[in-house]
Amino acid sequence: MKFTGSSQYVATQDLMLAVNAAITLQRPLLVKGEPGTGKTMLAEEVAAALGMPLMQWHIKSTTKAQQGLYEYDAVSRLRDSQLNDAESAAKVRDIRNYIVQGTLWQAFTADQPVALLIDEIDKADIEFPNDLLREIDRMEFYVYETRELVRAKHRPLVFITSNNEKELPDAFLRRCFFHYIKFPEADTMRQIVEVHFPGLKKELLAAAMKNFYDVRNLPGLKKKPSTSELLDWLKLLVAEDISAEALHSADQKVAIPPLVGALLKNEQDLTLFEKLVFMQSRNR
Ligand SMILES: Nc1ncnc2c1ncn2[C@@H]1O[C@H](COP(=O)(O)OP(=O)(O)OP(=O)(O)O)[C@@H](O)[C@H]1O
Numbered sequence: 001m002k003f004t005g006s007s008q009y010v011a012t013q014d015l016m017l018a019v020n021a022a023i024t025l026q027r028p029l030l031v032k033g034e035p036g037t038g039k040t041m042l043a044e045e046v047a048a049a050l051g052m053p054l055m056q057w058h059i060k061s062t063t064k065a066q067q068g069l070y071e072y073d074a075v076s077r078l079r080d081s082q083l084n085d086a087e088s089a090a091k092v093r094d095i096r097n098y099i100v101q102g103t104l105w106q107a108f109t110a111d112q113p114v115a116l117l118i119d120e121i122d123k124a125d126i127e128f129p130n131d132l133l134r135e136i137d138r139m140e141f142y143v144y145e146t147r148e149l150v151r152a153k154h155r156p157l158v159f160i161t162s163n164n165e166k167e168l169p170d171a172f173l174r175r176c177f178f179h180y181i182k183f184p185e186a187d188t189m190r191q192i193v194e195v196h197f198p199g200l201k202k203e204l205l206a207a208a209m210k211n212f213y214d215v216r217n218l219p220g221l222k223k224k225p226s227t228s229e230l231l232d233w234l235k236l237l238v239a240e241d242i243s244a245e246a247l248h249s250a251d252q253k254v255a256i257p258p259l260v261g262a263l264l265k266n267e268q269d270l271t272l273f274e275k276l277v278f279m280q281s282r283n284r
């Protein structure tokens, strides 16, 4: 099993190395990086490239580790117990009918090896990663209600993504292989754009990339635009049939690009950018 990139996803050499290292070590791959740098998509693409089904667990601030294992549906059981037919009575007697399997359980008991994505682990509370240590290490857990041990038939290939909103505990980090997706350099970015817009006019791409990196490199931005925002913006430029010339300022200085709302997402950044453009125009 080796990941060598895919036609939909541009993977740099070090990213491929990281994926393969995680496969070899049989440890989860912890992927960090700015929003929109392809963390979630990486799991989808690796799974597809290796021919594995992908099970996804999207973490929210209210998600508990237990929900990934199983949940006991006590409410349904109580309701069924109040019905007066024989069928419900038989159902109520077996507690297994009210155990709802979580994503981890499904991944553990799948008939073929699967990939498992635990997306945005930093959204959950601080205890969440610690609560999953044993499950991730030993690939097993105990169901107290039915006194059964669920053990992975095949070790799933685990991807864990984080946007760095919270620090992860050391004990958890020890069990992972770590990779930080650096913001793509111009060359890689051009390849990514090519995947999404094959045959885009060279002049338009060059002008758009210059504008994009000018905006991104502005010191003091609150939210830097990322890969997915560049792709959105290009889509708009193509849809609105905006020419490369419209993106150039006459003297190669920074100008406010059209449809800038695709790139800058708050008023402070917009003001900062406008100020810079204004100062440059006065220095002419
Ligand atoms: N290396 C890449 N190759 C091809 N497309 C990419 C790449 N990186 C990012 N993209 C594009 O950017 C979009 C956003 O990627 P994705 O949703 O995986 O980002 P993310 O890192 O998970 O962001 P977030 O942290 O906000 O969840 C993708 O749908 C894809 O179109």
Ligand SMILES: [Mg+2]
Binding pocket: 039, 040, 041, 119, 161
């Ligand atoms: Mg994501």
